[in-house]
Amino acid sequence: MTKIKFNLNxxxxxxxxxxxxxxxxxxxxxxxxxxxxxxxxxxxxxACSVIIDGNLINSCCVPLGNVNAAKVITIEGLVDTKxxxxxxxxxxxxGAVQCGFCTPGMIMAxxxxxxxxxxxxxxxxxxxxxxxxxxxTGYDKIIEAIKLASKRGDTVx
Amino acid sequence: MVISKEENSNIxxxxxxxxxxxxxxxxxxxxxxxxxxTDLMVRRKRPSGLIPRFDKNTIFVANLAELKKIYTLRxxxxxxxxxxxxxxxxxxxxxxxFKIVIKDIASxxxxxxxxxxxxxxNASPAADILPLLYALEAELVVGSLKGDRxxxxxxxxxxxxxxxxxxxxxLKEIRIPIVNxxxxxxxxxxxxxxxxxxxxxxxxxxxxxxxxxxDVRIAFGAVAPTIVKSKKMENExxxxxxxxxxxxxxxxxxxxxxxxxxxxDQRSNxxxxxxxxxxxxxxxxxxx
Numbered sequence: 265m266t267k268i269k270f271n272l273n274x275x276x277x278x279x280x281x282x283x284x285x286x287x288x289x290x291x292x293x294x295x296x297x298x299x300x301x302x303x304x305x306x307x308x309x310x311a312c313s314v315i316i317d318g319n320l321i322n323s324c325c326v327p328l329g330n331v332n333a334a335k336v337i338t339i340e341g342l343v344d345t346k347x348x349x350x351x352x353x354x355x356x357x358x359g360a361v362q363c364g365f366c367t368p369g370m371i372m373a374x375x376x377x378x379x380x381x382x383x384x385x386x387x388x389x390x391x392x393x394x395x396x397x398x399x400x401t402g403y404d405k406i407i408e409a410i411k412l413a414s415k416r417g418d419t420v421x
Numbered sequence: 422m423v424i425s426k427e428e429n430s431n432i433x434x435x436x437x438x439x440x441x442x443x444x445x446x447x448x449x450x451x452x453x454x455x456x457x458x459t460d461l462m463v464r465r466k467r468p469s470g471l472i473p474r475f476d477k478n479t480i481f482v483a484n485l486a487e488l489k490k491i492y493t494l495r496x497x498x499x500x501x502x503x504x505x506x507x508x509x510x511x512x513x514x515x516x517x518x519f520k521i522v523i524k525d526i527a528s529x530x531x532x533x534x535x536x537x538x539x540x541x542x543n544a545s546p547a548a549d550i551l552p553l554l555y556a557l558e559a560e561l562v563v564g565s566l567k568g569d570r571x572x573x574x575x576x577x578x579x580x581x582x583x584x585x586x587x588x589x590x591x592l593k594e595i596r597i598p599i600v601n602x603x604x605x606x607x608x609x610x611x612x613x614x615x616x617x618x619x620x621x622x623x624x625x626x627x628x629x630x631x632x633x634x635x636d637v638r639i640a641f642g643a644v645a646p647t648i649v650k651s652k653k654m655e656n657e658x659x660x661x662x663x664x665x666x667x668x669x670x671x672x673x674x675x676x677x678x679x680x681x682x683x684x685x686d687q688r689s690n691x692x693x694x695x696x697x698x699x700x701x702x703x704x705x706x707x708x709x
Contacts, residue, residue, distance in 0.1 A: 265425060265426070265427065265428065266423050266424075266425035266434070266436070282425070282427055282434070282472050283423075283425055283434050283436060283481065284427075284434060284472050284473055284475055284479065285472050286462065286466075286473070289469070289470050293470060302469055305463075305466060305469065306463040306466070307459055307463060307527070307528075307530070307531050307616075308528075308616045310528070310530060313530055316533075319507065319530075319533040319534075320529055320530045320533060321530050321533050321534055322459075322530045322531065322534075324462075324466075325457075325458050325459045325462045325463060325531070325534065326458055326462070326534060327455065327458050327462060327473075327481070329425075329434065329436050329455075329481045330457075330458060330481060330483050330484065330534075332436065332484070373529075373530070376529075391524075391529070392529065394528050394529065394614065394615035394616075395527070395528020395529055395530045395531060395615055395616060396528075
């Protein structure tokens, strides 16, 4: 057991725990942030995506010890931002949410993409969400939502 | 350095703050070296909510500043072992062929944590970065308290999952001689574009001046226990006229076929792998 300190959704936090625990488990069990989901548990589905130091990352593959002093953002940390609301409305309007299991991860991937590239073309969008699986929508509606969010958030991203 | 003793187990976890601290730990006890975690955390995972099964003392090296440097010095590109694939791809002086190989590795989120050192030490026959590093004849700087030694990549990996690292050693840096090629050719064959483990992969570099081959590098991934690259065959190609290769084509393909010994597994089968590997070689050298 050791104390790990990091910034979680813009608050400094510390936790006394085993550094080998998966960040996903720590977020869900200790911090009750349940938007990151466990899909495959092996880095292939993206349902557990979070943003660490500005980069999209699968929290199921990250040991707690590696986030010491890092800045971690989950979708719960985005809800009050303009960017999130643009994405939320775009996802709604495009019909990009069906069962919803992949949605938090997809939103994180969309957010990570648009903050680095505010005007992605379709190939870049497909690449940006290539690590996120959705078994409902067939992806077209999600891609549509990201295009919409890119256009509507022109000055925000 | 933070030293963490875990309840209900004999395992000690080390979170060093410098490479020197890390070397001191591994010099006195056998440890698992944990970098980005994308292989080890998955291979050692247990059911949801449980701590992954690490059965030995473990040392966290992903954040060691000494292993995160990337720079160009004289005729070498130096990449720290704990650099992630995204960091390598974003380095301003990185050659295009690195970007192309890296773009086909896993997914953006994995590339943001997976490290080049992890991919090398893991020594999978299907490791995505290895054919490129073999083709470029990369050198590995391996360190211990006793000092550094330099090992050619093809001497470093000895079998699937096995490398020559001593228990007191760590991979510090990858040194890549910078050579200019007029042409490169890369193909990763997988079931889908993202997060695929290779069925096989092929990389070729060639330097042709006035139709004469000046330098050539050819490497195959996932078609044998380790990456296939033959200096002997490359030397045979050097000095040949690029337009007359059909004369030696049969012999060349036969010699490479002897080295290409793929297996059947859940991803593909040996006949397919061998056939596609040969087809890619022919396509690269524009053989009939």
